Amino acid sequence: MDFLDKLVLPQSLEHIALLHYLATIILFLFVPFISLVLGGSILSLYFKRKGKSDENGFYTKFSKEVIELTTFTKGAGVALGSIPLLALILIYAQILHNLKLVTISFFVAAFILITIGLIFIYTYRYSWVFKSLFSSVKIEERETEYSTFANNVARVNRKSSLWGIIFLLIGSYFFIGGINLTLNPSDWDATGILYLFTSFSVFVKWIHFLTAALSLTGAFLLFIYFFWEGGKGIEDSGYKEFIKKTGLSVTLFFALFQPLFLLINLVALPSLALSSSVFGFAVISLFAVFWVFHLLYAMLKNSELHYSGMVFLLLVIASLTLIISEQASFRNVTKKQAILLSAEYDVTLKALKGEPIGIAEISGADIFNGKCSACHKFDQKLVGPPYKETLPKYKGDVEKVAAYVLNPTKINPAYPPMPNQGLKPAEAKAIAKYILEEVKKY
Ligand code: HEC
Structure with a gap:
């Protein structure tokens, strides 16, 4: 991505610090959003398939509702999915200026793959609307032309979720590979895609992301069904019980992985990346996850569904503090780079002012x-x-x-x-x- 490198100017230390804050804020939007879309798509596809053999229709109903809830509106895909990634590409290009890390290329690939993935997922989401529309029409009333159209919609609905998930999975792998590379100076001479498949830490981080995404999605669903604006007030008690059971088990099962992955990631960091804020925020994250365990237990045991608000909030806090911790290590490893850049900035500024360099x-x-x-x-x-x-x-x-x-x-x-x-x-x-x-x- 040489053209990006030519585009950016060296920055003063203050500006570089500002860029780190900006990156953190953008990750605050992007990571939870993409987690919900990916988690929601996986759950929706899983229950749609399960729904084929289901008698009471819970699975299919749930599949449709999940994808509607976790994708918010069409605009969200652009505003919280694609645009933040573009902004991150520019910010990282500034911070990593002159280092020639493949991170920027990975981010560009992630941007393309994730955008395609989001298009598929939103197609899937809206194809449900048509699908339900068509299936509400009785068979005898269907014209042939009409039924081919209905079949097409059904096919789009079937295919788009799977393709969407595949693109999001690969896109997130590139994204996490890019992030991971910035934290490990010993790999900075990596030049290509091979790094993604030879670095064990990228794989572990990606699995960490997937499990966290699914856990957050489970908590989000509990939160929407049972807490937000007083809950959805589901009439059918069988369906309510099904959602409660599914939401709780998904949240709990995937949350159980979090402490382990968090520790593995900390241990894998090079000593250059460590500082008290890296540890401090990781500990807060860990604490939030343990609190979640405690609340989920109460929900399982005594049906304390109103805890779902707190569970979701705590898991969001756990994700955000992990992002802060990660960004702190990023700042630590690029400290020397920042000093070099600001020295270059001093020179550029002098040249602009016409002072001797x-x-x-x-x-x-x-x-x-x-x-x-x-x-x-x-x-x-x-x-x-x-x-x-x-x-x-x-x-x-x-x-x-x-x-x-x-x-x-x-x-x-x-x-x-x-x-x-x-x-x-x-x-x-x-x-x-x-x-x-x-x-x-x-
Ligand atoms: C307030 C006192 C103080 C001032 C002012 C100070 N230093 Fe030091 N400097 C120290 C002390 C104490 C050490 C020993 C630190 C250690 O070994 O942990 C040290 C160590 C050093 C070392 C040796 C590092 C090594 O590798 O062992 C260098 C070089 C140095 N200072 C340069 C400077 C320069 C250049 C300045 C002025 C810009 C400066 N210091 C100003 C107190 C000071």
């Missing part, structure tokens, strides 16, 4: 006297260690020293941690160059 005019000596000399000498210990002792291990690598100064980490237990001096990337480079040059005199 380069870091030569930033005086390393000035920065040293202003910001470092209070704690550092070259040959003596002050608050911080003498440069003479710490710099040799960098072997003259300006970038490495600059990276440390921009983001000091704890190194020597004999010293307190060094506070971040809030330098611009170009300044960090200048001071790094200066001290590496000066230390040679000692």
